[in-house]
Structures are given as structure tokens and as C-alpha cells.
Amino acid sequence: MDEKPPDFRQSLPVNQPKGKKESRRRWLKAVLGLGVAGGVAAGYSRFWESSWLRTSSHLLPHDKFKTGKKLRLLHLSDFHFSSVVPFELIEKSIEMGLEQKPDATFITGDFITSKASDQEFDRYVEVLRALSEKAPTFACLGNHDGGKWSASTYGYKNSDKVETTLSKAGVYLLRNQSENIFIKGEKIVVVGLDDLWSGTMKPSQALRAQNSDGKTTNRPPVLVMCHNPDSKDELASYDWDLMLCGHTHGGQCILPLLGTPFAPVEDHRFVEGLHEWKGRLIHITRGVGNLHGVRFNCRPEISLLETASPPSAEE
Numbered sequence: 052m053d054e055k056p057p058d059f060r061q062s063l064p065v066n067q068p069k070g071k072k073e074s075r076r077r078w079l080k081a082v083l084g085l086g087v088a089g090g091v092a093a094g095y096s097r098f099w100e101s102s103w104l105r106t107s108s109h110l111l112p113h114d115k116f117k118t119g120k121k122l123r124l125l126h127l128s129d130f131h132f133s134s135v136v137p138f139e140l141i142e143k144s145i146e147m148g149l150e151q152k153p154d155a156t157f158i159t160g161d162f163i164t165s166k167a168s169d170q171e172f173d174r175y176v177e178v179l180r181a182l183s184e185k186a187p188t189f190a191c192l193g194n195h196d197g198g199k200w201s202a203s204t205y206g207y208k209n210s211d212k213v214e215t216t217l218s219k220a221g222v223y224l225l226r227n228q229s230e231n232i233f234i235k236g237e238k239i240v241v242v243g244l245d246d247l248w249s250g251t252m253k254p255s256q257a258l259r260a261q262n263s264d265g266k267t268t269n270r271p272p273v274l275v276m277c278h279n280p281d282s283k284d285e286l287a288s289y290d291w292d293l294m295l296c297g298h299t300h301g302g303q304c305i306l307p308l309l310g311t312p313f314a315p316v317e318d319h320r321f322v323e324g325l326h327e328w329k330g331r332l333i334h335i336t337r338g339v340g341n342l343h344g345v346r347f348n349c350r351p352e353i354s355l356l357e358t359a360s361p362p363s364a365e366e
Contacts, residue, residue: 101346102140104147104339106353109325113359115332116272116292118237125153125186126354128278128297129193131340132171133164138178144339144353145181151355153186154234158222159297160193160246160278162213164342165206172212176219183221187232190217190224191243191276193298198249225276227256238271242291247279258289280321280335283328293332293356299323301337305348325356 125148130141148156162175182188194200197210207213217224225243232241242258245251258275273291280296301323302311314322326333337352 100348100350101135101341101344102143103350104140104144104353105350106147106151106355107324107336108151108355108357109334111293111325111332111356111358113361115327115330116274116358117361118239118272118358119361120235120237120358121360122155122234122237122358123151123153124274124356124358125149125151125156126159126295126334126336126356127156127339128159128295128336129161129300129338129340130158131161131164131195131338131342132167132175133340135344136164136340138174140351141339142178142181144351145178148353148355149182149185151353153355155232156182156186156188157241157274157276157295158182158188158190159276159295159336160191161195161297161338161340162190162193162216163206164195164340165204167212172216175216179217179220179222187234188222189230189232189241189243189276190222191278192224192226192246192249193278194246194248196246198246198251200246200248200250225257227251227253229257231271240271240273242273242275244275244277244282247277247282247285252277252282252285254286254289258286258291261288261290279316280333281316281318283318283321283333287329291331293334296321296333296335297338299335299337300341300346301335301349301352303341303346303349323352 192210196213197207202208226245229240229242232239275291275294277294279298299314299316299322302314304313305311311322321335323335323337336354339351
């Protein structure tokens with residue numbers, strides 16, 4: 052009996068339609084997975100990390116910032132009160148800062164992001180007073196606190212509102228000024244400069260020129276508050292030991308491989324942390340607040356700086 056010829060349909064690869072469907076399913080799953088991951092990352096950045104405060108601490112080398120006693124200096128910056136940075140976050144940062152038992156507090160600008168109501172400024176007075184009641188508190192202004200740059204971004208044309216708030220709260224604002232202060236009996240020269248972007252920073256009004264040999268004379272340590280770390284290049288010829296800055300938010304979003312592309316500075320070596328530069332120290336804190344309500348891989352920060360004990364005579 053003759054064999055039946057093979058059905059032509061049997062010669063077709065039976066798994067072809069299934070393979071196409073599986074490929075399509077895998078592609079859809081991948082797209083869906085990326086969408087879910089992106090949504091989770093966005094939610095994490097907006098609703099979790101942006102308010103997940105951390106405390107950092109650094110020891111200041113004695114040969115760079117000489118004091119006869121150990122001092123605890125609290126460095127805060129960039130509160131950025133706004134619709135996305137509530138007073139509750141600022142209050143929490145102050146509470147955590149005071150838990151470090153600071154001997155003095157230094158705030159390096161950007162108290163607000165844009166404009167605020169009179170009622171909000173009244174509350175801000177009470178929020179900041181919690182700091183000044185515990186330890187002497189000093190401040191400088193940031194680019195968002197009023198002035199030429201602020202006005203160009205729908206903020207205040209001048210810093211009167213912020214200045215009045217700080218004064219009522221007992222915070223000492225220094226605008227291109229220096230003050231001799233005593234902390235636990237230790238004399239320190241504190242300098243506060245206006246913001247670099249404001250166009251009103253005048254270091255010559257508050258700082259002395261550095262000696263031609265770069266060596267410091269027998270003087271107390273000089274601490275400079277200046278909002279933007281790029282200001283360092285304008286201060287290179289002046290005599291100081293430690294500069295405290297904010298402005299960068301630590302980059303706000305630190306991306307794999309890319310680093311800190313959003314940090315608003317020219318010199319991306321100085322975005323956060325403690326650095327030595329031309330024989331001086333620069334500390335940049337990530338700050339407390341943010342812009343646009345997000346942070347990624349860059350938690351908001353309360354910074355504590357401790358001075359080192361002088362070396363013993365036997366060393």
C-alpha cells in the first residue's frame with residue numbers, strides 16, 4: 052500500500068507563531084518592568100529620599116584650623132522652604148543638629164526657594180529661634196534669598212524679608228562682614244560673604260590679603276561662610292583657614308557613571324564633603340532642602356565639624 056504523501060502543514064515549524072508571541076511578551080514585560088522601575092525610582096526620590104535626613108561628621112586637622120580646645124561646629128545650609136520643602140523637614144533637621152550638642156551653628160544660605168507669605172516668615176522665625184536659643188548661630192545669604200539672581204527667577208529683588216526673619220530669630224547675619232567671637236573661650240574670626248551669583252560679594256571688605264609667602268601670621272583661625280563653593284577662586288589671595296559652603300545640594304541627584312551633572316557649579320571637584328585646597332579647608336554640605344522635590348542617591352544632610360585637639364608637647 053502506497054504511503055500517503057506528507058501533509059505540507061507538517062513541514063512548517065510549529066513553534067514559529069509561539070516564538071513570536073513569546074518575543075512580544077518578553078518585550079512587553081521588559082517595557083513594563085522599566086516603567087515600574089522608573090515609577091518606583093521617581094516615587095522613592097520624591098517621597099522618601101528627599102526627606103531622609105542623615106548626619107555626617109568631619110574632623111578638622113589641627114594644623115589647618117588651630118584651636119586650643121575641641122569645638123563642635125554645626126553646619127547647615129539650603130533649607131529651601133517652599134511648597135516641596137515643608138517646615139517639618141527644616142524643624143527635623145534642626146532637632147537632629149541640636150542632638151549633636153554644637154558649640155556654634157553656621158548656616159550658609161538659601162533659606163527660601165522663591166517667595167513666602169508674611170505668615171510663613173513669622174513661623175520661620177520660631178523655627179530658627181530653636182537654633183539660636185541653644186548656641187550662637189551665624190549665617191550668610193544664598194542666591195535664592197534675594198537680589199539680582201533671585202529677581203531673575205521670580206524671587207525677591209532684595210533680601211529684606213530674609214534679613215528681618217533672621218534678626219527676629221536671633222541669627223547673626225554677616226554680609227561682607229567679619230566678627231571676632233569666642234566659643235568656649237577660643238577666639239575665632241567669623242566672616243560672612245554675600246553670594247557669588249548675586250553680584251554683591253565683596254571679600255575685600257571682610258578679609259585681609261594673604262602674605263606674599265602664603266604663610267599665616269600669629270592670628271586666630273578664620274572661618275568664612277560663603278554660599279557657593281566656586282567662590283573659592285575669588286578668595287584665593289585672601290587670608291583664611293576654613294570656608295563653609297552649600298549651594299550644590301551635593302548634586303541632588305547622583306547618577307551611576309555620570310556623577311553629579313546637575314550640580315550648579317563650574318568646579319565639580321567641590322560638590323560635597325571636606326576638601327583641602329591651597330593649604331586651606333573647604334566644607335560643602337549637601338544641605339537640607341532641594342529644588343523640585345527630588346533627591347536621588349544623595350540624602351539631605353546635617354554636618355558636624357569637630358576641631359582636633361592640639362598635639363601634646365611630647366609628640
